[in-house]
Structure formats: C-alpha cells, structure tokens
Amino acid sequence: MIEMRNLTKTFKDKISVNQLSLVIQPGVVTGFLGPNGAGKSTTMKMILGLMNPSEGSVTIDGQSYKALKQPISKIGALINGNAVNPKLTAKQHLEIIAAASGISEKQTETMLMETGLEKVKDKPIGTFSLGMKQRLGIATALLGDPETVILDEPFNGLDVDGIHWLRELTRKLAQDGKAVLVSSHLMSEMQMIADRMIILAQGKLIADMTIDELSQNSLGSFIKVRCEDNKELQLLLTAKGAEVKQGKNEELHVYQLDMEQIGLAAKTGQLALFELTKIQPSLEELFVELTEGKIDYVSTDNLLAKGRESR
C-alpha cells in the first residue's frame, strides 16, 4: 500500500505538489487526473524516489522506495515510454533490468509475449513506434510482478488494439489484487478503466472519490423533467428547495433534488410526469468543473472563449 502524507514538492518559483495526503489501495484502478503542470508526474516520481520531497513523506508498506530490498517487485512503473536506449533491442532492454533486479531471463520472455512484442524482440528500440515503446515500458513495469503498477500516460501512441489490451490488462491487474495507478489526459479512457479518481490541480488534491461520487457531488448533475404543467411543478419544486432552470423542448432542469423527491412533489400537485431522467456529466465535464480557474497553462483561444462566456 502506498501512503502519502503531506507530500510537498517545491521548485524555485513554484509549488508543484502541495500537502498531498493519499492512500493508493490494492485491488483498485485509480485514475490520476489533472491539467498540465498539476503535479501528477512529480507525485509519481516522488513515489519512485526519482524526486526528493521538499516536505512530507511517501511510503510503500511503511518503507521508502529507496529502502525496499526488491523494489521492482513492490512497484512497477512506466514513467516515460521514450526513456529507452534506442540502440538496444527490446529483449536486451528487459534483460538489463532483470539482471539489475536479480530476475530470471525467462521472465523477460514471458513479458515480451504478454505485451505482444515477441516478434520484434530482437529489433532495435529506435525502430519502434511510440505505441510499441509504451508496450515495452509496460513490460518493464510488470517485469518484477509488482504489487503496485504505476502508469504515466500509458495510452499515448497506442493503437485501437493496444488500447483494448491495456483496458483489459489494468482491469486484470486490479482483479489480481494489485494497486493500479494510471494517469492520463484521455477522460473517456479513464472513465472506462478507473474505479476511483484522484484529481489534482496546481499541486493540490481537488477530489478523491469514485466516478459515481464525483457525479453526485457535481454541480453539473441534474434531473430532466417533463410534466403536464411545468409552471405548477416548478413552484412545487422551488418550495422544496430545488433550483429549477428552463430547458429546451418544454423541459425543466432540476438541481439539488433527487428523482424520488421530484416524483413525490408531482404526486402532491396531482401532475402527470412524462419524463424523469438523471443527466450525469461526463468525466470531462466534471474535470472542467472541478479544475475551473486552477489551470496553469491555458491557450489564448480558450481564455478568450471563457471571457466571452462570462460576459
């Protein structure tokens, strides 16, 4: 189990990670989301001891990563798929890591098979596409059969088959009881694979909950209602504390009340309901809502668009 306590990383003029306290649980795929510069990669690097925390601590089963006897059997990580020597072959790359960790060479063959690189194992990595390099990075991460798998942007460069494979793999790893931490900017992918979401912005923890919990807490989540008398129903719902907005096509958008409460209100007013639909925001919409005003790097076009919206 990975535990972070008040983890902080400060650079000269910027706090990259700010007082982050988290526990990465086994048996769960945890999505790690955040805008560029939110501190995701810095956090992952601090877990692996590649960066030293300015404050706080990160432990793996109570020990720092540097103190672990067989670290790659505790955590397997893909930090940068391109961080490979292009002159080596895939097999040689894995054999070097295996040798350093005292893992048998047979395991390298197994990982090459599992990641679909068996046919190209003797080709120089320099001839690989980004997707193939990502597969090799994942093979490296899984080489020591680790208890925790950390994957930073693993979907980058993967083709459709690769994306399907990675979805299945992350699910299987979690089912096998491993803790899986995946960072990605692909919201749709994260929505499909992650059981739990950790959202960072400007180094701070914005949310740590399941997607359902995120939706429930979202301001963007509402109930779409069509009724025989919208005006009458709006009065009844407002009296119950709901916020009601007029939608398109004679529909009401009801916030802060659940479906049962709306149904009971309609029953009180003896109004027939034609539609009662819960509208869940997509992960992307939730992400935008949660990180509003907390993004360090925004394009000029987006800034102008936001300015127009606010006017």
Next chain:
Amino acid sequence: MKNIIQAELKKIFFLRFSRVYLLLTIGISLLAGFIFSITTNVTQGRAITDLSVMEIVSANMLGIDLASILLITFTALSISREFTAETIYTSLAAVPDRKKFFIGKYVTFFLLSIAVSILIVALIYLSSQIILMMNNMAAASLADADIRQFVLGVVLMPVFYCLLTVAATIFFKNSGGGIAFSIIVMVMPALINMFSDTVQKVLLPVMPQSAIHSLSGSAAEGSFEALGTFTSIGLLLLWLVVTSIISTLTFQKRDF
C-alpha cells in the same frame, strides 16, 4: 552488488558501439605506440638503435596515453547516455539506492578499465619485444626492476582517469563535463610547467600525473613530480575518494 555490475556490463557490451570502440581503442593505442617507437629519429633526433631498451619500451608505452584519452571519452559517453536517453528512470527504479548504483557503476568501469589497460600494456610490451628483436637488440625483461615498475605503473593511468571520468560524468550529467574534467586534470601539469618554480613546487606534487609518474619510475629524481610510493598511492586514492564523494552527494540530492 553482483546484480548491478552484471546489469552495467550488459549495458556496455550489448551495444555494438561499445564493442567496436573498445577494440579500436586497443588497436589504435597499439599502433600509436608502435609509431612513436619507430619514429624516434624524427621525434627525438636519435636512431632506434641508439636508444636503450627502456627508452624503446617507454616510447612504445606512449600509446597508453592515447588509450587513457580514448577510455575517458568512452566512459563519459557510456554513462551520459543514462541521462540523455533518460534511461536513468528505469535504472533507478530497479536500483533506487543511489549510493549502491554509483558504486556499481564505479566497480564496473574499474573492472573494464583494468582489463583494457592490462591488455593494452601487455600488447604494447609484446610489440616492444618485436621492435627490439627486429633491431637485433636485447629483449626487455620483466626481471629488470625498472622495466617491471614502469610496466606496472603505466597500467594505473587509464584506470585512474576512467574512474575520475565516472565521478565527473555523474556529477555533470553529461559527457562534455566528464571528458573536460578528466582531460583538464590530465594536461594541467603541462600548464603548471609554464609557471615559476615556486608555483610548480606547490602544484605539481598534488597532481595525479606526478603520482603515476612516480609509481612507474618515470619521474626524474629530485624533480617536483617525484613522490614516494605510499604518497603516490595515497594521492591517487585521495583524488578518487574526494571526486566520488562530491559526485555521490550531488547525485543523491538530484531530482530526475
């Protein structure tokens, strides 16, 4: 530690570049030594037959200077690849204890440089015998204490500069820094020789070249370079220990 050294050796020998470069280092050093010893009439104004056995061996062993420079470059290029190709991520994920990682690299390059150095010195020694034989001169015998001391002493040169380069390259995180540092240390005595005796008296005895020359017996008696055996060994170790400590401390604090 055995695992780390095995992995480091694989990192070196899996690459065709390394295998070719090391073979070329041996070949070029041997050739350079041979050329130095057969061109003494041009370089020293004396025919080869006018030279003593020791002088011929000594001229031939100049090839080891070139071997040192080539090995410095090889070491710096090999180690800096960890930083430029960012393979340091996977290396440190497998061996997160940076002190252990540093020692592993250090021992690997020590073993490699000592093997290469012994091989080159042995080949140059053999080529010296051939040159002596071709000129109907007596063979250079290791039974001669001066020749033995010289041959054993010069073996240290590539090893010392290779280890210095390991520390410097990890400190600077690039090959340029590693090469420049070791070459500067190597050529510094030549620069110091341009200054007054007072400056030479202070600086020359602390330069590694003085220790290597003293150990190989090529430092002239009474010169500023001449040091005792233990002082020479101590001086070389001091250079290696100080540069390693500085490099390790920096490496441990560094973020990747």
